[in-house]
Amino acid sequence: xxxxxxxxxxxxxxISISTVSRALKHHPDISLKTRQKVIDLAxxxxxxPNASAVQLRTRxxxxxxxxxxxISNYFYETFIAAVEExxxxxxxxxxxxxxxxxxxxxxxNLKLFRQNRVSGVFACLSLSTTDMKGFERMxxxxxxxxxxxxxxxxDGLHKICMADEKSAQLAAELILQQPYQSVLALFGxxxxxxxxKREEALKLAFQSHPKIELLVEHAGNSxxxxxxxxAMLDKHQPDIIFCxxxxxxxxxxxxxxxxxxHYPDNIALLTISNGTIPKLFHPQIxxxxxxxxxxxxxxxxxxxxxxxxxxxxxxxxxxxVLVKGGSV
Amino acid sequence: xxxxxxxxxxxxxxISISTVSRALKHHPDISLKTRQKVIDLAxxxxxxPNASAVQLRTRxxxxxxxxxxxISNYFYETFIAAVEExxxxxxxxxxxxxxxxxxxxxxxNLKLFRQNRVSGVFACLSLSTTDMKGFERMxxxxxxxxxxxxxxxxDGLHKICMADEKSAQLAAELILQQPYQSVLALFGxxxxxxxxKREEALKLAFQSHPKIELLVEHAGNSxxxxxxxxAMLDKHQPDIIFCxxxxxxxxxxxxxxxxxxHYPDNIALLTISNGTIPKLFHPQIxxxxxxxxxxxxxxxxxxxxxxxxxxxxxxxxxxxVLVKGGSV
DNA sequence: AACATTTTCGCAAAGGTTTGCGGAAATGTT
DNA sequence: AACATTTCCGCAAACCTTTGCGAAAATGTT
Numbered sequence: 193x194x195x196x197x198x199x200x201x202x203x204x205x206x207i208s209i210s211t212v213s214r215a216l217k218h219h220p221d222i223s224l225k226t227r228q229k230v231i232d233l234a235x236x237x238x239x240x241p242n243a244s245a246v247q248l249r250t251r252x253x254x255x256x257x258x259x260x261x262x263i264s265n266y267f268y269e270t271f272i273a274a275v276e277e278x279x280x281x282x283x284x285x286x287x288x289x290x291x292x293x294x295x296x297x298x299x300x301n302l303k304l305f306r307q308n309r310v311s312g313v314f315a316c317l318s319l320s321t322t323d324m325k326g327f328e329r330m331x332x333x334x335x336x337x338x339x340x341x342x343x344x345x346x347d348g349l350h351k352i353c354m355a356d357e358k359s360a361q362l363a364a365e366l367i368l369q370q371p372y373q374s375v376l377a378l379f380g381x382x383x384x385x386x387x388x389k390r391e392e393a394l395k396l397a398f399q400s401h402p403k404i405e406l407l408v409e410h411a412g413n414s415x416x417x418x419x420x421x422x423a424m425l426d427k428h429q430p431d432i433i434f435c436x437x438x439x440x441x442x443x444x445x446x447x448x449x450x451x452x453x454h455y456p457d458n459i460a461l462l463t464i465s466n467g468t469i470p471k472l473f474h475p476q477i478x479x480x481x482x483x484x485x486x487x488x489x490x491x492x493x494x495x496x497x498x499x500x501x502x503x504x505x506x507x508x509x510x511x512x513v514l515v516k517g518g519s520v
Numbered sequence: 521x522x523x524x525x526x527x528x529x530x531x532x533x534x535i536s537i538s539t540v541s542r543a544l545k546h547h548p549d550i551s552l553k554t555r556q557k558v559i560d561l562a563x564x565x566x567x568x569p570n571a572s573a574v575q576l577r578t579r580x581x582x583x584x585x586x587x588x589x590x591i592s593n594y595f596y597e598t599f600i601a602a603v604e605e606x607x608x609x610x611x612x613x614x615x616x617x618x619x620x621x622x623x624x625x626x627x628x629n630l631k632l633f634r635q636n637r638v639s640g641v642f643a644c645l646s647l648s649t650t651d652m653k654g655f656e657r658m659x660x661x662x663x664x665x666x667x668x669x670x671x672x673x674x675d676g677l678h679k680i681c682m683a684d685e686k687s688a689q690l691a692a693e694l695i696l697q698q699p700y701q702s703v704l705a706l707f708g709x710x711x712x713x714x715x716x717k718r719e720e721a722l723k724l725a726f727q728s729h730p731k732i733e734l735l736v737e738h739a740g741n742s743x744x745x746x747x748x749x750x751a752m753l754d755k756h757q758p759d760i761i762f763c764x765x766x767x768x769x770x771x772x773x774x775x776x777x778x779x780x781x782h783y784p785d786n787i788a789l790l791t792i793s794n795g796t797i798p799k800l801f802h803p804q805i806x807x808x809x810x811x812x813x814x815x816x817x818x819x820x821x822x823x824x825x826x827x828x829x830x831x832x833x834x835x836x837x838x839x840x841v842l843v844k845g846g847s848v
Numbered sequence: 849a850a851c852a853t854t855t856t857c858g859c860a861a862a863g864g865t866t867t868g869c870g871g872a873a874a875t876g877t878t
Numbered sequence: 879a880a881c882a883t884t885t886c887c888g889c890a891a892a893c894c895t896t897t898g899c900g901a902a903a904a905t906g907t908t
Contacts, residue, residue: 195661197894208858213896223856238657243635244572244581245894248863253572263591264601273592276618280625285632288616290604297608304613307571329566333523442800449802472770472800474777525864536888541866551886573864576893 196237205229247309256286256495257305257313261293266438266468267484268316271340274488275314282496284311293318302326306333312495316341319383336498340491342384350498351507352491354482356389359464359512362480363434364397366462366520374405376430378417378440382410390436390464405430417443425451432460432520438469441477461519475518486510524565533557575637584614584823585633585641589621594766594796595812596644599668602816603642610824612639621646630654633663640664640823645672647711664826668819670712678826679835680819682810684717687792687840690808691762692725694790694848702733704758706745706768710738718764718792733758745771753779760788760848766797769805789847803846814838 198216202209207226215222215230216239222230233239247253256279260268276286287308291298298318305313306329313330315337324344330337336350343351367375377394379387391408398406407428411417417440424430425447435441441463448455455461455475463470463479470477487510497503526544530537535554543550543558544567550558561567575581584607588596604614615636617629626646633641634657641658643665652672658665664678671679695703705722708715719736726734735756739745745768752758753775763769769791776783783789783803791798791807798805815838825831 199894209895210859210897211857214857217896221856226856240631240635242576242637242894244576244637245863246896247572248570248576248865248893249895249897251863262601263604264597269592269597272616273590273618276591276616277620280617280629285615285617285636287613288600288604289608289613290601292605301608303568307568308613309570309572445800446802469800472773472797474774523864526866527864537865538867538889539887541864542887545866549886554886570864573893574866576863576895577865577867579893 196234196239197242201230201233201237201239205233251309253309253311254284255308255310256284257310258286258288259291259298259301259313259315261316261318262290263288267341267466267482270466270484271488274485275492278489278492291318293320295321295323299326302330306330306335310335311499312336312338314338314340314491314495317344319381336495338491338495338498340487342386345385348505350494350505352487352494353507353509354487355509355512356386357393359480359482360390360393361397362512362514363462363464364394366514367432367434368401370432370460370520372404372431372460374407374428374430375432375434376407376409376424376428377434378420378444379408379410379436380440381412387436394434411440411443414439414443418446421447430459432462435461435463438463438465441465441469445473455519467515470517478517478520479515481513481515483510524567525570529558529561529565529567533561579637581637581639582612583636583638584612585638586614586616587619587626587629587641587643589644589646590618591616595669595794595810598794598812599816602813603820606817606820619646621648623649623651627654630658634658634661638663639827640666642666642668642819642823644669647709664823666819666823666826668815670714673713676833678822678833680815680822681835681837682815683837683840684714685721687808687810688718688721689725690840690842691790691792692722694842695760695762696729698788698848700732700759700788702735702756702758703760703762704735704737704752704756705762706748706772707736707738707764708768709740715764722762739768739771742767742771746774749775758787760790763789763791766791766793769793769797773801783847795843798845806845806848807843809841809843811838
């Protein structure tokens with residue numbers, strides 16, 4: 193419990209605290225001789241600067257906040273991993289908090305970020321966020337907020353998204369190339385920004401092909417997706433099922449397996465995913481890639497720009513790429 | 521950028537800083553009248569205590585460190601999610617760092633934890649950790665360390681593990697109940713503490729059944745597992761494949777799907793997992809549960825005990841439970 | 849030797865909070 | 879009214895670091 197401080201070092205060496213402080217950061221004011229003495233002793237005593245004291249004095253925390261509905265998610269975990277990795281390389285630490293899709297907790301978390309004087313916040317909105325008060329307070333305090341995945345509709349904010357429209361278009365193109373007559377499209381929670389964008393874009397792409405049947409359904413989780421798929425398969429004979437996310441895909445796959453169906457023979461499958469789940473199966477599911485990792489790296493570099501003040505609010509997109517498997 | 525401080529409140533109200541501080545925490549010394557005045561103004565001004573200042577003064581950080589090889593992992597993500605959730609409820613925040621299985625980064629991360637004066641750290645050893653110096657320094661500073669998953673062999677440390685021996689025994693029992701003649705057992709990196717424990721226990725259980733063929737192999741990742749499985753299936757005809765982890769299972773499943781095999785008819789499958797992956801398939805893979813969530817909750821409550829000083833070093837186990845699917 | 853310049857260092861304030869102690873004001877007791 | 883209590887609040891130090899400014903010491907210049 194014996195923490196070395198600048199004071200301790202200064203007392204031992206019989207010099208002032210400020211000299212020690214300066215020596216440790218190679219300030220030119222300090223002679224090479226004393227500097228070396230200080231550095232050696234600091235090394236020997238395992239001196240490690242008190243982050244709280246530094247932050248209190250400098251008002252610069254080298255700490256970033258990151259909030260997601262839950263860490264335990266195929267997509268967020270890769271996003272987080274990427275952000276943490278890049279942050280570490282730049283000397284930043286990341287404080288990761290979960291909202292559990294609860295707006296109240298979300299507010300508390302933002303408060304925590306503020307209390308810890310984070311230099312910036314990455315935020316994925318909870319499902320039911322309507323009140324942006326907490327985020328406005330961030331702006332008042334000049335703490336940059338970079339939204340990702342589920343982002344607010346409001347303009348003038350920093351947002352990092354995958355190219356939702358394009359990914360849906362890509363999906364539509366692929367589907368329309370084939371001679372499919374009936375398409376079942378399953379989406380997630382309709383409140384999510386990504387759901388809205390993907391759904392709209394897909395519907396739009398199908399408008400020019402009125403002969404093709406487009407069945408659209410929503411499922412809040414994979415179980416619902418599973419049940420809905422069963423119900424739809426009872427009533428219709430879709431040639432292909434499009435899933436807007438891993439969550440949905442999982443439910444669909446269960447139904448297909450339960451019914452002993454085989455893709456792509458009995459029915460084709462197409463999904464949007466980061467690839468983890470699609471690659472678990474054989475044949476691999478064809479998917480349009482949403483790379484949490486790419487999103488994370490982009491978000492971090494954008495955050496760095498924000499912190500350094502050279503970045504007007506803008507929406508950045510990670511391009512959508514088709515990854516062919518054997519399911520279409 | 522206008523941060524409210526105790527000083528500002530005190531100046532507006534014409535009272536001392538200490539009175540404001542005390543009023544805000546309902547100290548009995550302060551009259552109800554002033555207390556209310558202070559609280560109201562603090563509310564109006566969105567006062568939010570500066571965590572750095574508090575921590576500097578109180579030497580109590582309400583911050584916990586958590587280090588894993590990578591966040592992006594079926595098991596760790598649930599562990600982290602559980603710890604973060606419980607921590608939040610108790611007013612703690614979690615600083616999550618990844619080692620990337622690099623001992624150098626591991627050391628740096630520990631240093632970061634120290635600089636931020638965390639109250640405790642949860643650590644999963646990197647694959648190649650041999651030097652425990654960083655952790656010893658934690659002990660010198662009276663910062664409790666709770667190890668989990670891949671833990672050091674050394675005694676006298678806090679460790680939270682799943683019941684590795686028991687889970688392997690459970691697996692062996694289940695296998696031996698059936699009329700299997702040949703068993704392929706696939707393990708992960710032999711350096712991992714969990715690998716060692718599981719492998720030893722399984723072998724031990726099979727010693728009393730010398731007529732049954734036990735083929736043991738190691739794979740560092742799922743691709744290796746996939747290849748090894750192919751190779752083994754070419755040469756042998758195991759009745760069942762036992763996988764020590766999700767990572768391994770994934771590789772095995774690919775091979776099985778590639779070969780057009782069906783479980784449990786052509787070959788049986790048994791794994792150790794938190795359930796996420798096994799439940800993706802139909803029939804579900806039978807697995808012995810290692811719940812990252814349970815482990816996380818246990819780890820956190822143990823950490824709380826450590827922080828409060830009422831806990832001698834000990835190894836806690838999360839019980840192993842068999843979850844029947846349709847793969848055996 | 850007298851002066852100007854450079855090198856090297858220390859003083860002190862600041863950042864925001866907590867807390868032991870002591871003192872003034874209010875209240876109670878005879 | 880004189881005293882003892884209780885209630886309420888402020889002073890000041892401490893936590894550890896950074897940094898502007900000024901001053902002493904060393905060096906250079908004539």
